[in-house]
Amino acid sequence: MxxxxxxxxxxxxxxGNTGLPNPAGAFVDLLDDGTVNLLSGAADIGQGSNTIMAQIVAEELGVDFDDVLITSADTGITPEGGATSASRQTYISGNAVLRAAREAKKVLVGEAAELFGAEASEIVVKNHRVYVKGKEDNAKKIQDVIASCRSKGKITIGHGWFNPNTTALESETGEGSPYGxxxxxxxxxxxxxxxxxxxxxxxxxxxxxxxxxxxxxxxxxxxxxxxxxxxxxxxxxxxxxxxxxxxxxxxxxxxxxxxxxxxxxxxxxxxxxxxxxxxxxxxxxxxxxxxxxxxxxxxxxxxxxxxxxxxxxxxxxxxxxxxxxxx
Known part of the structure; x- marks a missing residue:
């Protein structure tokens, strides 16, 4: 039956790890043609972290996913990414690449603010275009803003790292904040x-x-x-x-x-x-x-x-x- x-x-x-230092780092270089070089220490062992890291950077910098070239888990050139374990890479390395992208974006946004005569907080970077919020018809190509940066010796590069805010478990009571x-x-x-x-x-x-x-x-x-x-x-x-x-x-x-x-x-x-x-x-x-x-x-x-x-x-x-x- x-x-x-x-x-x-x-x-x-x-x-992530249990109340231990758990950092990851990344570098992002926004190139003249609007493409991006991303260096991340995260090892993609089939779970798709390379795709995720590239998506995060593309979203933040307003470019296409295909415009992001990622070099990952190369101990000769990439920063520390931590272990691909503990379900941590999207959260921890993802934060690192996001921070790196934001640092590179600051240079781009600062230059655009000067070109448009606007505040940096008003600048939007999306779909390969840079414009003042509410004035999309007056947009500039992202490559043109980068070219303006280069003419002044500004490099649109950023680095970032992330370590979750945790507290180790107290040995007697077991109290703490072991995960972010x-x-x-x-x-x-x-x-x-x-x-x-x-x-x-x-x-x-x-x-x-x-x-x-x-x-x-x-x-x-x-x-x-x-x-x-x-x-x-x-x-x-x-x-x-x-x-x-x-x-x-x-x-x-x-x-x-x-x-x-x-x-x-x-x-x-x-x-x-x-x-x-x-x-x-x-x-x-x-x-x-x-x-x-x-x-x-x-x-x-x-x-x-x-x-x-x-x-x-x-x-x-x-x-x-x-x-x-x-x-």
Whole structure:
């Protein structure tokens, strides 16, 4: 007999390291033709940080994404970017590149203010054009303003760095402020359990994640889908078995991970609640996408069968053992 169940898993996660210095830096050079050289230490290991950094700079400087050439994670020329871990790069390196872009932009805006006879606070830089707020018809090309800067020996370059404001945990009370931002999420899974074999199949995952601001919604959805799949493996399949200090599951023949055939339909739900100190309000979504899934699966098993599996993964053997005890 097959029974269906639903389970909920919730989490909150501190973005970055725990109450430790956690800095990143960046350099931005706005070139004569309106393109940008960006140097960032953030290592893109497939999660898409290069895209995010370029988007942040393009948005701030009023140029196209394709106009930003990023050099990243080159220890010979890029500044410190910190580890690509702890769901921190969008939040921390993103802030660093935003600050660098703003410093370069100050030179451009200052020159435009002189050319237009306006206050710097009135200058708008957008879509490769520079103009006084409310007077878009009288805009100048960004290249023309840069040329004016060059004629006066002004270099439109900026550097920036960011280190979140944290306080280490006090050893006796545990009090402190260990993170500069927190991610929140709730996932609901729908499962089907075969009571004869103990096999659990996840049918759907509904994953709602507060990401602050989704700088690249498609990438955020991809992170949620990928993290949920990792959580599926954690909840149902993956188990390191040891004997006498030796790992007995050293290969994918014995250490089971989800395949394409195992992945359910994942419904990513992006919740945007901008965090005040994030780049354009953004914060991390890497590990938060993984964390709630296994708990939601275990809760769904309880909902379907009335049994509690207290140790992951939720294998058929464990399900059948608990069903036998229940009977």
């Amino acid at each position: 097959k029974k269906r169940g639903f389970g909920v898993g919730c989490m909150w996660y501190g973005v 931002a927190y991610a929140f999420a709730t996932q609901v899974v729908e499962i089907e359990v075969d009571t004869e074999t103990g096999q659990v199949e996840v049918i759907n995952i509904f994953a709602a994640h507060d990401v602050g601001t989704a700088i690249n919604p498609m990438q955020v959805e991809g992170q949620i889908e990928g993290g949920s799949t990792m959580g599926l493996g954690y909840g149902l399949y993956e188990e390191i078995k040891k004997e006498d200090g030796k790992i007995k599951t050293p290969s994918f023949a014995t250490y089971t991970i989800p395949t394409a055939m195992d992945v359910p339909t994942v419904y990513p739900i992006i919740v945007e609640d901008p965090v005040e100190n994030g780049p354009f309000g953004a914060k991390g979504v890497g590990e938060p996408a993984l964390i709630p899934t296994a708990a939601a699966i275990a809760n769904a098993v309880y909902n379907a069968l009335g049994i509690r599996i207290m140790e992951l993964p939720v294998t058929p053997e464990k399900v059948l053992s608990q069903l036998k005890i229940k009977q």
